[in-house]
Amino acid sequence: MAACFGVLALLVLLTALGLFWLARRQRAQTGLPFRARIVYADTGAWHQVEGPLFSRRYGLVGKPDYIVEDKGATIPVEVKPNRAAAAPRASDVMQLAAYGLLIEEARATGAPTPYGLLKYRDAVFQVDLADDLRRALLDLLDAMRRDLAARDVPRSHAEARRCQRCGYRAECGQAME
Numbered sequence: 001m002a003a004c005f006g007v008l009a010l011l012v013l014l015t016a017l018g019l020f021w022l023a024r025r026q027r028a029q030t031g032l033p034f035r036a037r038i039v040y041a042d043t044g045a046w047h048q049v050e051g052p053l054f055s056r057r058y059g060l061v062g063k064p065d066y067i068v069e070d071k072g073a074t075i076p077v078e079v080k081p082n083r084a085a086a087a088p089r090a091s092d093v094m095q096l097a098a099y100g101l102l103i104e105e106a107r108a109t110g111a112p113t114p115y116g117l118l119k120y121r122d123a124v125f126q127v128d129l130a131d132d133l134r135r136a137l138l139d140l141l142d143a144m145r146r147d148l149a150a151r152d153v154p155r156s157h158a159e160a161r162r163c164q165r166c167g168y169r170a171e172c173g174q175a176m177e
């Protein structure tokens, strides 16, 4: 019996180490400066957001799926029910960071949003919305503004499936097959 528990504990440890390694590897691959960990989340405390949030300063608008209050901070929650992954996707992290910025702008104190929650099919990730991720988001917004004013912008990805579903496919000229 003790041997069984020993094997089970070893399996749990190996699984945890595997998930940790995968999360680190995916984080390194995205190139984004973010930290995320899997947490338990009480979904009963989540509230739906009534309308979109605006930031005139950053030219940004968006609406998180939910918000939750935690120690005086308002936390954005984004739900991707069909997604399963060992670590958050870079695009989801940026979306969460943008909601954090919108909440920061909406608060009278202007206090930074400490973290956001990303719910995938099997796990909830707590993503730190720290200074370096906030800076990466502001850099991305600057780059998007520059691209909007540019005559020609190169494709930013190599995902054929994205192009197949894209509404600009006919006009874009760079669609992947």
Ligand code: SF4
Pocket: 155, 156, 162, 163, 164, 166, 167, 168, 169, 172, 173, 174, 175, 176
């Ligand atoms: S079709 Fe063009 S605009 Fe659409 S995802 Fe592909 S590269 Fe981007």
